[in-house]
Amino acid sequence: MNSTQNKTPKIGVLLVNLGTPEGTDYWSIRRYLSEFLSDKRVIELSSFLWQPILQGIILSIRPHRLGRSYERVWDKAQNKSPLAVITQNQAETLQIDLLDQHICVEWAMRYGKPSVKDKLTFLKDEGCQKILILPLYPQYSATTTATVNDEVFRVLMQYRQQPAIRTLYSFADHPDYIEALKQTIQEKLETLSEAPERILLSFHGLPHRYVDAGDPYEQECHKTAAALRNALEKTKEEMPLVYQSRFGPDKWLGPNIADVITEYTGQGIQRIAVIAPGFMADCLETKEEIDHEYRELFLSKGGKEFTYIPCLNDHPLAIKLLKKIISQEIQGWI
Numbered sequence: 001m002n003s004t005q006n007k008t009p010k011i012g013v014l015l016v017n018l019g020t021p022e023g024t025d026y027w028s029i030r031r032y033l034s035e036f037l038s039d040k041r042v043i044e045l046s047s048f049l050w051q052p053i054l055q056g057i058i059l060s061i062r063p064h065r066l067g068r069s070y071e072r073v074w075d076k077a078q079n080k081s082p083l084a085v086i087t088q089n090q091a092e093t094l095q096i097d098l099l100d101q102h103i104c105v106e107w108a109m110r111y112g113k114p115s116v117k118d119k120l121t122f123l124k125d126e127g128c129q130k131i132l133i134l135p136l137y138p139q140y141s142a143t144t145t146a147t148v149n150d151e152v153f154r155v156l157m158q159y160r161q162q163p164a165i166r167t168l169y170s171f172a173d174h175p176d177y178i179e180a181l182k183q184t185i186q187e188k189l190e191t192l193s194e195a196p197e198r199i200l201l202s203f204h205g206l207p208h209r210y211v212d213a214g215d216p217y218e219q220e221c222h223k224t225a226a227a228l229r230n231a232l233e234k235t236k237e238e239m240p241l242v243y244q245s246r247f248g249p250d251k252w253l254g255p256n257i258a259d260v261i262t263e264y265t266g267q268g269i270q271r272i273a274v275i276a277p278g279f280m281a282d283c284l285e286t287k288e289e290i291d292h293e294y295r296e297l298f299l300s301k302g303g304k305e306f307t308y309i310p311c312l313n314d315h316p317l318a319i320k321l322l323k324k325i326i327s328q329e330i331q332g333w334i
């Protein structure tokens with residue numbers, strides 16, 4: 001008898017988010033970026049071309065600047081990045097709610113720690129013979145969702161007795177996701193003395209050629225934007241879709257958020273709000289890039305009021321959404 005056979009069968013749920021460095025120092029960031037940017041799902045270039053550029057140039061320069069950015073948002077009490085702190089909160093809250101159903105909830109990062117390998121092994125050792133993989137990306141992309149699945153199945157290659165696995169594709173227009181976004185937007189707007197003239201829906205960008213090659217991410221973002229506009233009775237003009245976080249020289253999906261902000265200030269628009277519906281948790285890309293860099297850009301160009309609407313994080317509606325997804329995806333398993 002092995003340890004698995006001694007335990008009551010349970011269902012495992014593994015929440016997976018992008019990644020995190022272990023600290024804000026040069027080597028921690030370098031290790032993390034090296035793992036992330038060596039993933040062929042993320043950078044579709046031959047290793048022969050890309051690795052010298054990555055190891056020789058990018059990883060000599062970028063970790064310094066990125067380390068300073070992480071330093072500004074780092075959770076010093078827990079010594080973790082915000083993405084790790086919030087993902088852990090989501091998993092722990094779900095675990096409390098789902099304990100009585102014999103569901104074991106864990107969280108992992110695709111890059112860095114806790115690794116998918118360690119957490120799958122933990123779930124297996126806990127006696128989970130059925131595991132739901134829940135990538136925390138509302139919109140499917142090969143660069144995010146698929147690489148999580150790749151990693152899961154790479155780990156499973158080493159198991160003699162594999163658990164049954166289900167993977168979540170996406171939840172781009174799940175009614176509970178749209179409802180949660182709608183309510184967080186309304187909650188924030190109620191705190192303002194004047195309504196913003198525009199509410200930007202900012203999504204992480206993707207190189208255009210990935211979409212041309214068949215990545216459905218752009219369509220998925222449009223699905224979310226359309227559902228949200230519909231729920232809030234807004235037009236495309238009032239609630240535009242924009243992309244952020246461009247990286248490298250490729251042509252990326254547009255319109256780019258910085259260009260749109262510049263265009264608005266040129267038109268005399270003075271109050272905008274920004275939400276990032278593609279992230280289930282606030283992270284460097286929202287706290288630093290949106291709430292800091294784009295706020296400064298808008299204000300420096302004459303804008304008056306910039307409102308950042310936080311991600312769903314551990315809002316009760318986010319937990320409700322994740323519980324709903326889990327119950328839908330494990331149907332027939334209980």
Ligand SMILES: C=CC1=C(C)c2cc3[nH]c(cc4nc(cc5[nH]c(cc1n2)c(C)c5CCC(=O)O)C(CCC(=O)O)=C4C)c(C)c3C=C
Nearest residue numbers: 018019020042066081083141143144204206247283284285
């Ligand atoms: C070609 C490079 C990149 C692709 C493609 C890409 C897709 C992609 N990323 C996210 C979510 C996140 N990305 C984050 C940071 C980040 N992303 C890239 C590059 C690509 N992302 C880099 C180099 C970085 C590091 C920061 C930087 O150097 O600018 C994060 C934040 C992580 C954190 O710890 O806070 C998230 C989240 C999605 C959803 C996506 C595809 C749709």
Ligand SMILES: [Fe+2]
Nearest residue numbers: 018204245285
């Ligand atoms: Fe990214």
Ligand SMILES: [Fe+2]
Nearest residue numbers: 245246285289
């Ligand atoms: Fe960024």
